[in-house]
Amino acid sequence: MSTIAPQVVEHVAEVARAARTAARQLALLTRAEKDAALLALADAVDAGADRVVQANEEDLERGRAAGLPENLLDRLTLDADRTRAVADALRQVASLPDPVGEVVRGSTLANGLQIRQVRVPMGVVGMIYEARPNVTVDAAGLGLKSGNAVILRGGSAAGSTNAALVAILRAGLEERGISPDAVTLLSEGGHDAARALMTARGLVDLVIPRGGAGLIQTVVTESTVPVIETGIGNCHVVVDASADPDMAVSIVTNSKTHRTSVCNAAESLLVHRDAAERVLPGVMEQLAAAGVTVHGDEEMRRYAEAAGAAFQPITDEDDDTEFLSLDISARVVADLDAAIAHVQEHTSGHTEAIVTADRAAARRFTAEVDAAAVLVNASTRFTDGGEFGFGAEIGISTQKLHARGPMALPELTTTKWVVEGDGQVR
Template sequence: MSTTAPIPVDVRDAVHATARRARAASRQLALLTRAEKDAALTALADAIDAEAQSVVAANVEDLERGRAKGLPANLLDRLTLDVERVHSVASALRDVAALPDPVGEVVRGSTLANGLQIRQVRVPMGVVGMIYEARPNVTVDAAGLGLKSGNAVILRGGSAAASTNVRLVEILRAALEARGLNPDAINLLTEGGHDAGRALMTARGLVDLVIPRGGASLIQTVVTESTVPVIETGVGNCHVYVDAAADPEMAVRIVTNSKTHRTSVCNAAESLLVHRAIADTVLPAILRELGAAGVTVHGDPEVLRYAETVGVAHVPVTDEDDDTEFLSLDISARVVDDLDAAIAHVQEHTSGHTEAIVTGDRAAARRFTTEVDAAAVMVNASTRFTDGGEFGFGAEIGISTQKLHARGPMALPELTTTKWVVEGDGQVR
């Protein structure tokens, strides 16, 4: 998505026309009651369930193209939708329907000395653009969260999921229309390639917010080149630090789950740090479990010594490994002298997503949660819990690693802004 060449006029005009239609739809959405939105979400979920086979068939087309192009295994995993995953996607819409409606919530309010009544109220953003890669579930999550929060969405998915995204949006738009709602509440940009993405993220005044979701290159491009406000959903170089006071069995469970539960997602652990005082006790067991799952350990000399003992696949760790989001069965691992060294390492290499400590020492846990700068900090829990669904938010539209407006799993409240409503009885200044 380089801006070295101007955006073709026909592409820009087509995207702007879509944005104007989305704007009109957003005004209808903003007036819907919670009951109306929840009924619509349920209808969307039912429609996806009913068309699960056609979605899977479209997904097979994408997977065949992806394999022919040599897509890596982690991207193919993100791309894959079988019938069970399709039903899970639909279920996430029902979860969103069950959540409180943030629109109209009074954030704060007061009565001034002059009698003016003021209150800050949540309202929809308006039109939200999503630029993302091979994650067709994002198509449905974004549409559902947008509808519940009163926002129209414009989706620019990656070419790898083109057939799946087209089929999903056809289903969603038809379900909206069947309920008498404007189908332009959900839009998919299918033409124009990268130029369409550039036109979307520079449609300032027509689009209110852009959210990129994908690899580091995509996110960085959108953040640096967009003229529309952006919420950055960053990469996940997540660490698990096993402290001297950790319970060994707990440490093995948490590290193994964080790394191997699903490797292709941003909340998977990519780095392991172990306190020197507990290394003899816990590292062989951790490495044995990781090895059994097929993980290759990128270790410092001390870690490699343990790795050779238990027979796990291993290579020397590099400085580049410390900053790598592998999204595969690889993990960097180091032995550290103490908590200070662990915190210093995390602070130097964190992507600001999720960091975890395993410890029975409350003081160590407090220091770690206070000093580590990340959107989520786990104590004695897997990094895989940083997720809107696991947090009880229903589906999420992304995990923000920035500090303004939204941070961490972004669900319904994060897709709203606020307005001030002031009521008086004739006061003048």
């Protein structure tokens, strides 16, 4: 790893020190104070919507000129409706219980000592992410509610949008008497700024990456600050032998086509051979109507071509690809054993779904498949903090330590032990 420019290291250190000071203030705020601030920030985002949309148009114009693919342009887009949605997400976070101070467990010992484990803020959380400006507001809101200061390093593709949003948020915090350093954007320093953030051990308590496989792998391998890994989504839908055809068509179509540029979109389809004749004509008809290209095996070819779906012979690489587009890998499998074995070999650990009327098959699938979320008879698109009732999410963790699945307020806290006595000695 090349040396980071010293001036960038010092700048990030200054930002982190200011954030640590702000975090100490946040830790003292009551729930009422934090909720009032979140509602004020939501109103500020609404009031500044025109400014945000204009900044976003600048980013989109640059993105189109640079040849960004449609899926990335979709993630980058923050129009009036989406701006209202991120403001509403702040209001939803305000309505949620405050995790700080929650007693996880506790007891009184035989010697009279009272011990309890309570939730406390992490402190300073760094976010490194790509062209996803909604993450800017989600991270700020969840950070405030959980008592954490956040340092944001967004991708350059969303530079104008992120700058506009953070300016609005910092002004809103200051109006509430809260240090604006609770939310900071690292807008200079290029890749060195991200590297300085993830190596600011002792100043930054946690780093969360959100983006493609390359970004996530870089942060996981190079960071000296603890990392929560948010993985890519090579999500499968398995159609079991007993699946209801109409349900299978609906779930496969929604999982793949509802929004292709997100990590909980389905990228792979596995159909039990005994269900193929009942299910695949309807599935292929809907995928063809949506413009999906099927990367399939020879058994899939017949169904795809009969329905007029675009078809390409599947490759080994397709089995592991997060397409983020109107493409899907598809295979007919011999049985549930083969389906589970395939999922286990190729899963990214994000979301896996099965469509089945067989309760025993559902139990096997949920027990054997190793992923952050396993769904039975439901679209993969439901793996989302908002859909789970968590409010906005900071990301979807695919690791197993500390947090797994959609991460919201509790996942942004750690715990400390508080022990109270009246003179006991050991």
